[in-house]
Amino acid sequence: MFSDYTSAELVSIFAMQGFAGLILFSVFVLMALGLAIIFGQMGVINMAHGEFMILGAYITYLLSSFFENNLPSLFSIYFFLAMILAFIVTAALGALVEWGMVRHLYRRPLDTLLATWGLSLILQQVYRSVFGAREVGVTLPDWMMGSIPLTDLVEIPFNGVFVMILTFVIAVSVYFLMFKSRFGGQVRAVVQNRPMAGAVGINTQKVDRITFAIGCGIAGIAGSAFTMIGSTGPTSGQLYIVDTFLVVVFGGAASLLGTIASAFTISQAQSTMEFFLSGSMAKVLTLLVVVGILMIRPQGLFALKIRR
Amino acid sequence: MLQVSDYSVSYGQSEVIHGMNFDIKENEIVAILGRNGMGKSTLMKSLMGMVESRLGSVALGPVDVSRMKSHERVREGLAFVPQGRMIFSTMTVKENIETGLTTVNDKKVPASIYELFPVLEEMKSRRGGNLSGGQQQQLAIARALASKPKVLLLDEPTEGIQPSIIKEIANTLKKIRDSHGLSIFVSEQVLSFALDVADRILVIEKGEIVREETRDSVDEKTIASYLSV
Ligand SMILES: Nc1ncnc2c1ncn2[C@@H]1O[C@H](COP(=O)(O)OP(=O)(O)OP(=O)(O)O)[C@@H](O)[C@H]1O
Ligand SMILES: [Mg+2]
Numbered sequence: 001m002f003s004d005y006t007s008a009e010l011v012s013i014f015a016m017q018g019f020a021g022l023i024l025f026s027v028f029v030l031m032a033l034g035l036a037i038i039f040g041q042m043g044v045i046n047m048a049h050g051e052f053m054i055l056g057a058y059i060t061y062l063l064s065s066f067f068e069n070n071l072p073s074l075f076s077i078y079f080f081l082a083m084i085l086a087f088i089v090t091a092a093l094g095a096l097v098e099w100g101m102v103r104h105l106y107r108r109p110l111d112t113l114l115a116t117w118g119l120s121l122i123l124q125q126v127y128r129s130v131f132g133a134r135e136v137g138v139t140l141p142d143w144m145m146g147s148i149p150l151t152d153l154v155e156i157p158f159n160g161v162f163v164m165i166l167t168f169v170i171a172v173s174v175y176f177l178m179f180k181s182r183f184g185g186q187v188r189a190v191v192q193n194r195p196m197a198g199a200v201g202i203n204t205q206k207v208d209r210i211t212f213a214i215g216c217g218i219a220g221i222a223g224s225a226f227t228m229i230g231s232t233g234p235t236s237g238q239l240y241i242v243d244t245f246l247v248v249v250f251g252g253a254a255s256l257l258g259t260i261a262s263a264f265t266i267s268q269a270q271s272t273m274e275f276f277l278s279g280s281m282a283k284v285l286t287l288l289v290v291v292g293i294l295m296i297r298p299q300g301l302f303a304l305k306i307r308r
Numbered sequence: 309m310l311q312v313s314d315y316s317v318s319y320g321q322s323e324v325i326h327g328m329n330f331d332i333k334e335n336e337i338v339a340i341l342g343r344n345g346m347g348k349s350t351l352m353k354s355l356m357g358m359v360e361s362r363l364g365s366v367a368l369g370p371v372d373v374s375r376m377k378s379h380e381r382v383r384e385g386l387a388f389v390p391q392g393r394m395i396f397s398t399m400t401v402k403e404n405i406e407t408g409l410t411t412v413n414d415k416k417v418p419a420s421i422y423e424l425f426p427v428l429e430e431m432k433s434r435r436g437g438n439l440s441g442g443q444q445q446q447l448a449i450a451r452a453l454a455s456k457p458k459v460l461l462l463d464e465p466t467e468g469i470q471p472s473i474i475k476e477i478a479n480t481l482k483k484i485r486d487s488h489g490l491s492i493f494v495s496e497q498v499l500s501f502a503l504d505v506a507d508r509i510l511v512i513e514k515g516e517i518v519r520e521e522t523r524d525s526v527d528e529k530t531i532a533s534y535l536s537v
């Protein structure tokens with residue numbers, strides 16, 4: 001499949017697809033972070049995580065059209081507001097879902113799987129009723145559409161760089177929140193020994209709710225980023241939840257570095273292969289490689305090396 | 309200070325603590341002695357809200373804490389040093405103590421805690437799991453003291469700890485009682501330790517209190533007979 005291109009063209013294709021993959025990478029990292037935080041905290045696999053992401057995407061879409069029609073003067077900065085609002089709204093919905101549903105199902109993994117899957121169907125239907133079945137797209141401000149030419153053929157897209165920086169900032173913030181703050185200490189105490197955490201004075205239910213909300217909020221930001229690479233439909237989240245599971249398993253759950261490395265590998269592989277093959281072939285190949293590596297390293301790329 | 313009335317605890321269908329009555333006065337150290345499986349840990353955990361009790365009541369001063377969650381009991385002034393210490397092993401010494409600050413508004417670990425356990429200050433960046441058994445016991449006590457309790461519960465603090473350190477723990481408990489002015493309720497199997505620290509001794513057998521002695525009137529032989537197998 002490479003024979004149709006000259007080697008110079010191949011280099012630029014790989015570079016271009018690599019940069020294009022940066023946004024996919026960011027979406028994966030953010031999605032996986034949220035999923036892993038929630039799973040690590042309460043052993044809940046949130047099947048509706050993709051729908052939380054799509055909520056963030058719809059919010060970005062709403063703000064995009066609102067600013068375009070009503071406040072064109074501020075259009076260039078709407079994306080920042082969209083991300084903040086996406087975080088707040090999805091986090092609030094997450095807290096509501098934890099309170100209304102998830103907390104009643106702790107220690108029942110199968111029931112939570114079913115319940116969150118049911119929730120994902122409900123949310124999809126809600127999106128369909130509110131936004132219609134057609135996919136919607138956002139308009140990006142001009143400055144985000146630009147790119148820095150590197151060579152004649154290779155250009156670095158601004159939006160990719162922007163989302164990368166954003167993801168980096170969020171990953172670092174999550175690290176500080178979990179490992180340097182008092183709240184993070186409470187989270188880790190609950191993860192390690194829930195009854196004992198209660199007995200030293202930690203309100204474990206409150207910690208659960210806040211953690212669930214933060215995990216969902218990060219998915220909302222991922223949704224904002226997602227609008228740059230795809231159009232948003234009621235079921236778009238479904239496509240990403242499987243990939244995200246792949247990233248988490250491949251990276252070794254509970255390892256921040258592993259999640260990032262695995263998100264990078266998988267997004268780059270998919271993005272590059274998509275150029276040469278069809279999208280679904282690219283997915284199948286990625287899956288095969290990941291399964292192959294997991295057979296050699298069942299614990300994932302990075303296993304946690306801490307004495308319990 | 310702590311008033312336990314008609315108190316029963318069950319695991320499912322099987323009742324393990326049967327209608328207990330006792331109290332612990334202000335500034336008093338009370339030891340509860342009993343062999344393996346007599347219900348010491350069950351009693352301690354349920355006082356802490358970690359095992360549910362449906363019958364009877366526990367009052368801390370004027371406050372009935374019987375139906376409260378663990379963290380609410382901590383807020384009211386109960387603190388717990390569990391059997392096996394149960395420190396958070398992947399977290400540092402300092403982080404472990406800080407978990408005890410959740411219910412009080414302290415930003416930093418109080419200096420008095422490090423004064424009591426200088427070794428913990430030296431090791432504050434080490435992982436809790438890497439400390440020795442005796443150091444972990446000190447850490448568990450420090451973590452409990454961080455919440456400024458009125459009543460401190462300890463479940464077999466001498467278990468698996470060498471004799472010289474046991475003596476040290478006894479001294480520490482007496483020191484804490486005097487300096488912090490709190491009450492201490494400690495479960496034990498080691499009679500000498502109980503005689504060293506306690507003002508009053510209760511004997512638990514099959515979930516019931518079968519004997520109660522003050523330190524001055526205690527008959528060591530009879531109590532020892534309850535502890536031998
Ligand atoms: N989670 C549980 N479920 C059912 N029964 C339990 C449970 N924990 C303890 N028991 C039973 O309750 C009784 C009292 O146990 P407990 O652990 O309170 O004893 P203990 O006095 O602390 O013993 P040890 O000195 O060995 O620590 C025992 O018969 C034990 O088998
Ligand atoms: Mg016990």
